[in-house]
Amino acid sequence: MTDKSPAAGKPIRTAITSEDGIDFAIIELFFFAYRDFTSDPDQILADYGFGRAHHRVLHFVNRRPGLTVAELLDVLKITKQSLARVLKQLIDTDHVVQLQGPRDRRQRELYPTAKGRALALALARPQSRRIRAALEDSGAAERTLVERFLEAMVNPELRAQIDVGSAKMSGKSHGEH
């Protein structure tokens, strides 16, 4: 078991380096940072029997109250079937409510309840604390730089989803009624 199989390749004993122009340092840091970034809310979610999927839904329903199921699918980049169970659980536990769309009654607009808003905040709190701590070491200018870097990491054609920056989710309000 330990030894190589008949036609196995020879072991390479030297570590991969940046020689090929690959930025392994940041690739790896990104992995570690995200791993720990998500571990905070994971702890809380476990108490509710929820997972990361619930968190994402809850987050966006709070960020964009009134978004439709289709819009949510588009933001999360998952399928309807994947969303179904998660959304149903959030509705059953009274974290999210559905309202019939005003102009198109086929649509279901999703809104957080007070309970859902509170949970979203509780989940975001440790993440925000971690971010603040990470930014604190450096100057205030870094905040803007980090924001810009992260935004530049997103596929250009998908940046529209991020109404970010102003923290005012104005772009999505369905005009006047």
Add this chain to the structure above:
Amino acid sequence: MTDKSPAAGKPIRTAITSEDGIDFAIIELFFFAYRDFTSDPDQILADYGFGRAHHRVLHFVNRRPGLTVAELLDVLKITKQSLARVLKQLIDTDHVVQLQGPRDRRQRELYPTAKGRALALALARPQSRRIRAALEDSGAAERTLVERFLEAMVNPELRAQIDVGSAKMSGKSHGEH
């Protein structure tokens, strides 16, 4: 179905804001950035019938040739059982080989083969390209700042895992220490 259940809470129609001191902007950017960051290699992995777990194993075996199974488990923060299938597949497909540990013959040192090295590079290439593009917009100083920010996002007690790699990595990035 559309209407609220008997005792359902009222919908909150206002978007959650940073009023509570929560940094939703970066929280959300981090989610989007990581989603797209991992989507590049996912495409390639699909051709091999591999998933993200294979990528992570392959990455660290290439970064730290000769690490043991236990060390790998510690870095990935997963269980032995989760690693088993993934590692076996990588060995069966001749991307990774195991060698008996020289000082402790119970240990299995993991090394990439030429094939495994090539795949690791192929997977890292689009990610590195994305990072370079994201950094290019700004000054050269940003690279260090982004590195520092991401490192600060990692749990302090786990930062030792990173330094191993980045020490070998950077020709000049960690000037001050």
Add this chain to the structure above:
DNA sequence: GAGATTATGTCAGTACTATTGACGTAATTT
């Protein structure tokens, strides 16, 4: 050398998140 510990491997069962495909219903559009 006997016994405990360690490193690894494996089996069984389960959970969560995700997928594709198919079908149904109600509402809107053409």
Add this chain to the structure above:
DNA sequence: AAATTACGTCAATAGTACTGACATAATCTC
């Protein structure tokens, strides 16, 4: 009337993860 859209649901499957239990071989300890 027919097609399309928005949503819901069912069935089947996959990938990744978990806990717990058990086996084996090697090393360490007494």
